[in-house]
Amino acid sequence: ETGVTQTPRHLVMGMTNKKSLKCEQHLGHNAMYWYKQSAKKPLELMFVYSLEERVENNSVPSRFSPECPNSSHLFLHLHTLQPEDSALYLCASSQVGGHGYTFGSGTRLTVV
Amino acid sequence: AQSVTQLGSHVSVSEGALVLLRCNYSSSVPPYLFWYVQYPNQGLQLLLKYTTGATLVKGINGFEAEFKKSETSFHLTKPSAHMSDAAEYFCAVSQETSGSRLTFGEGTQLTVNP
Numbered sequence: 001e002t003g004v005t006q007t008p009r010h011l012v013m014g015m016t017n018k019k020s021l022k023c024e025q026h027l028g029h030n031a032m033y034w035y036k037q038s039a040k041k042p043l044e045l046m047f048v049y050s051l052e053e054r055v056e057n058n059s060v061p062s063r064f065s066p067e068c069p070n071s072s073h074l075f076l077h078l079h080t081l082q083p084e085d086s087a088l089y090l091c092a093s094s095q096v097g098g099h100g101y102t103f104g105s106g107t108r109l110t111v112v
Numbered sequence: 113a114q115s116v117t118q119l120g121s122h123v124s125v126s127e128g129a130l131v132l133l134r135c136n137y138s139s140s141v142p143p144y145l146f147w148y149v150q151y152p153n154q155g156l157q158l159l160l161k162y163t164t165g166a167t168l169v170k171g172i173n174g175f176e177a178e179f180k181k182s183e184t185s186f187h188l189t190k191p192s193a194h195m196s197d198a199a200e201y202f203c204a205v206s207q208e209t210s211g212s213r214l215t216f217g218e219g220t221q222l223t224v225n226p
Contacts, residue, residue: 004155031212042218043202090155094212099144099163100204101214103155 003027006091006104014112015081021107023074023091032074033101034066035090043090049074050096081111114139114205118217126225131175131190133220135203138184145186146204146214147177156202162186173197198224 004025013019025032034046048056049068063085065077074091088108092101119134137143144163148156160171167179173196177188186203203217 006155043216048213088153092156094214096212097208098212099206100146100158100161101156101212103148103157105155106153108153 004091004093004102004104006089006107008107009105010108010110012110012112013078013081015083017081018077018079020078021076021089021091021109023076023093023104025072025074025091025093025102027093027095027102029093029095029098029102030071031094031096032068032071033092033094034074034076035092037088037090037106038086047076078109081109083111085109086111114143114207114215116203116205116215116217118201118203118220120220121218122221122223124223124225125193127195128192131188131193131197131222133188133201133203133222135177135186135188135217136184137186137203137205139205139207141207144206144208145177145179146206147171147175147186147188148202148204148216149173150200150202150219152199159188159201193222193224195224195226198222 007022031050036044047066067075088106090106091104094101115138117136146161147159150156160169162169162179170176200219204214206214
């Protein structure tokens with residue numbers, strides 16, 4: 001399997017649930033990113049991991065918790081979300097010093 | 113610092129007409145420039161990129177873009193629009209001093225009318 005794979009593709013969760021989004025890259029990249037894409041809003045960079053260390057956290061609420069156990073895997077743990085957190089969550093990877101990102105297909109999250 | 117401005121959040125063309133999506137950038141050092149396309153409920157897919165060398169860059173699906181340093185622009189064009197080109201298009205910039213970090217524009221939604 002190649003590229004960046006995100007699972008699940010769709011997720012519906014209640015506000016009291018705990019769930020996790022998974023991202024896996026098979027490109028040998030050493031940086032990974034979580035983006036949030038809401039309707040009619042620009043892409044929002046949430047977290048950046050470079051060489052498995054979190055290097056950026058753009059004022060994301062603590063109900064979102066990222067985890068990067070190794071350079072190939074990235075998780076986004078979700079708990080007690082709000083309806084406004086419903087969005088498309090995109091994972092991307094890149095090579096530090098390289099050119100461009102490779103994106104996964106995203107997880108469409110609906111919070112009810 | 114780097115930034116990207118995409119002129120026009122929505123562009124509508126007729127099938128067979130020229131597609132022109134505008135992108136201007138700001139960068140303190142020579143930029144690397146990218147165009148991505150996003151179809152509904154999908155991730156972003158790289159259309160083309162400029163790093164060094166030839167300023168006219170050809171990408172997938174018949175798209176091309178020209179890096180114009182004097183105008184700080186990287187507009188995306190396609191001679192003849194197809195219905196399947198309807199999607200959202202994102203311009204992005206990075207620079208060597210920021211590693212691989214991309215800064216994205218706000219996107220342009222392209223509609224193709226029959």
